[in-house]
Amino acid sequence: MIFAYSRPKGRAGVRNHLLILSVVGLTSPAARRIHQSLPGSKLIAAAHGRGQLGEDAAAYRRQLIGLARHPNNGAALIVGADRRSADAVAQAVADIGKPVEVVTLDDTHEDALMLADRGVRAGARLTHALGRQRRERLPIAELFIGVECGHSDATSGLVANPLAGALCDRLVDRGAAAVVGETLEWLGAERALARRAASQEVADAIVASILRREAAAAATGTDLTGNNPGDENIRGGLSTIEEKSLGAVAKAGSRPIRGLLALAEEPQENGLYVMDGPAFSPESLTGFAASGAQLMAFTTGPGNSFCNALAPTIKISAHPETARRLPEQIDFDASAVLAGKERLEHAADRLLALVCEVASGAPTWGEILGESDETPARLGQSF
Numbered sequence: 001m002i003f004a005y006s007r008p009k010g011r012a013g014v015r016n017h018l019l020i021l022s023v024v025g026l027t028s029p030a031a032r033r034i035h036q037s038l039p040g041s042k043l044i045a046a047a048h049g050r051g052q053l054g055e056d057a058a059a060y061r062r063q064l065i066g067l068a069r070h071p072n073n074g075a076a077l078i079v080g081a082d083r084r085s086a087d088a089v090a091q092a093v094a095d096i097g098k099p100v101e102v103v104t105l106d107d108t109h110e111d112a113l114m115l116a117d118r119g120v121r122a123g124a125r126l127t128h129a130l131g132r133q134r135r136e137r138l139p140i141a142e143l144f145i146g147v148e149c150g151h152s153d154a155t156s157g158l159v160a161n162p163l164a165g166a167l168c169d170r171l172v173d174r175g176a177a178a179v180v181g182e183t184l185e186w187l188g189a190e191r192a193l194a195r196r197a198a199s200q201e202v203a204d205a206i207v208a209s210i211l212r213r214e215a216a217a218a219a220t221g222t223d224l225t226g227n228n229p230g231d232e233n234i235r236g237g238l239s240t241i242e243e244k245s246l247g248a249v250a251k252a253g254s255r256p257i258r259g260l261l262a263l264a265e266e267p268q269e270n271g272l273y274v275m276d277g278p279a280f281s282p283e284s285l286t287g288f289a290a291s292g293a294q295l296m297a298f299t300t301g302p303g304n305s306f307c308n309a310l311a312p313t314i315k316i317s318a319h320p321e322t323a324r325r326l327p328e329q330i331d332f333d334a335s336a337v338l339a340g341k342e343r344l345e346h347a348a349d350r351l352l353a354l355v356c357e358v359a360s361g362a363p364t365w366g367e368i369l370g371e372s373d374e375t376p377a378r379l380g381q382s383f
Contacts, residue, residue: 001137001138001139001140001356002014002137002138002139002140002142002143002356002359002360003135003136003137003138003359003360003361004135004136004138004142004294004359004360005074005133005134005135005136006136006138007071007096007097007098008096008097008098009095009096009097010069010071010096010292011071011142011143011144011292011294012071012138012142012294013070013071013072013073013074013294014071014072014143014294014295014311014312014358014359014360014361015072015294015310015312016072016073016074016130016133017040017041017042017072017073017074017310018038018040018041018042018073018074018075018076018077018123018126018127018130019041019042019043019044019067019068019070019073019075019076019077019310020034020035020038020041020042020043020044020076020077020079020119020123021044021046021064021067021068021076021077021078021079021089022043022044022045022046022079022080023046023049023064023078023079023080023085023086023089024046024048024049024050024080024081024085025045025046025047025048025049025050026049026050026081026105027079027080027081027104027105027112027115028045028046028047029112030079030112030115030116030119031043031045031079031119032045033116033119033120034077034079034116034119034120034123037116037120037123038120038123038124038127040127041123041127042073042309042310043309044067044309044310044374046060046064046376048060048376048378048382049064049085050382051382051383052378052380052382052383053380053383054380055379055380056378056379056380056381059262059263059264059377059379060376060377060378060379062262062263062264062265062290063263063264063286063287063290063376063377064089064290064376065089065092065290066264066266066289066290066291066292067286067289067290067310067374067376068089068090068092068093068100069092069093069096069098069292070289070290070292070294070310070311071144071292071294072294072310072311073098073310074098074099074130074133075098075099075100075126075127075129075130076090076093076098076099076100076101076126077100077101077102077103077119077122077123077126078090078093078100078101078102078103079102079103079104079115079119080102080103080104080105081104081105081106082104082105082106083102083104083106083107086102086104087102090102099126099129101122101123101125101126103115103118103119103122135360135361139174139175140171140174140175140176140356141174141175141176141270142176143171143176143177143294143295143355143359144176144177144178144179144267144270144291144292144293144294144295145167145168145171145176145177145178145179145293145294145295145296145297145355146178146179146181146285146288146289146291146293146295146296146297146308146311147164147165147167147168147178147179147180147251147252147296147297147298147299148181148182148251148281148284148285148288148296148297148298148299149161149164149182149185149247149248149251149298149299149300150281150298150299150300150304150306151300151301151302151303151304152247152248152299152300152301153301153302153319154301155301155317155318155319155335155338156247156299156300156301156318157246157247157248157250158247158318158338159318159334159337159338159344160299160300160301160316160317160318160334161247161248161250161251161299162250162344163299163316163318163334163337163344163347163348163351164250164251164253164297164299164316165250165251165252165253165254166253166344166345166347166348166351167253167297167348167351167352167355168180168251168252168253168255168272169253169254169255169348170348170349170352171352171355172253172255172270172271172272173255175270176270177267177269177270177271177272177273178253178272178273179261179267179272179273179274179275179288179291179293180249180251180252180272180273180274180275181274181275181276181277181278181284181287181288182248182277182278182279182284183209183210183213183275183276183277183278183279184210184213184224184279185245185248185249185279186206186210186245186248186249186274187210187214187224187245188245188246189245189246189248189249190206190207190210190245191207192246192249193206193249193252193257193274194206194207196252196254196255196256196257197256197257198256198257198258198259202257202258202259202260205259205260206257206260206274209260209276251299252272252274253272255271255272256271256272257272257273257274258271258272258273259273259274260273260274260275260276261273261274261275261276261291262275262276263275263276263277263278263287263290263377264286264287264290264291265291266291266292267291267292275287275288275291277377278377280375281298281304281306282306282373282374282375283375283376283377285298285306285307285308285311285313285375286308286374286375286376286377287377288308288311289308289309289310289311289374290376293311294311294312294359295311295312295313295314295355295358295359296308296311296312296313296314297313297314297316297351297355298313298314298315298316299316299317300315300316300317300322300330301317301318301319301322302319302322303317303322303325303326303329303330305329305366305371306371306372306373307364307366307367307371307372308372308374309372309373309374310374312358312359312363312364312366312367313364313366313372314331314332314351314354314355314358314364315329315330315331315332315364315365315366316330316331316332316334316351317330317332317333317334317335318334318335318337318338319335319338320335320338320339323335328365328368328369329365329366329371330365331354331358331364331365332350332351332354334347334351
């Protein structure tokens, strides 16, 4: 069981943020001023929002709406330049029964100082209402967790990623949901992943997603097998993309894969999913958050401080030196498994218990230190 915030629609929240969302780069400075005046609020300041076309525009909008509707937000303040785009995001929040207010430059005749003043007042009203919401006892099945890896090394593939996979299995078996992304890090292991698909349609989609990204890279003259693993992976003992990928897909555990999600697409049922998304951790985590994941499990070898802003991010390492050197970064030390002093199954039970503690309000190191952000991905150039 967990103690979380029940929502009018959708999954429970494991946090109860006031989100301040600037939906266009023009209003990011004003949104920052509003955020600074409202302690405890979360800020997402979109750098783009105009001059986007086609799937780039659609994916970007999908991410912003998904972040605005995130289960961990108890309320949202939408800050924008024009009413039409800001109201569209706000309506998506209102549709799931959450309090939302909008302030725009349209309303203040382009006066950014007036915009900030109105935003602070609106945010204060929302914060006042949030203070009356309380956690309640809820089943683990309310959870949806995103599983990520970053700065991987040999210990990641041997222990940390299989441990994350065992966590996925435990969550799925209890009726929850989990998602693994970073499409290019399936390269060389996509057939093994596809064999676990719940249907031939899902299997074909998994393979097609890899081929599509590989072809896009080849069109620019890039050989993906030649620039991955990265320098930090090579230093950690990973020699080929296949070796890295086989370790990466271990995060998906062993349960059937119910579907391939587009970037920021919310799963319609519980179970295990994979997301066709960026391999760069900040963008990948934002894709998970925009799809509704309330928590992240993030494995690393030598360390990786980046965390998601809306979803508490549990950092996991099996490297004994990393756990010793970064005690204020690593939330879960799995080095005893690497040393043969603990069985992976026992460590997975401990990790599940930590997930429940964090879901019930215990802070991660990333939350305490503010090592977090949101990075909505772009799929094309601006016009």
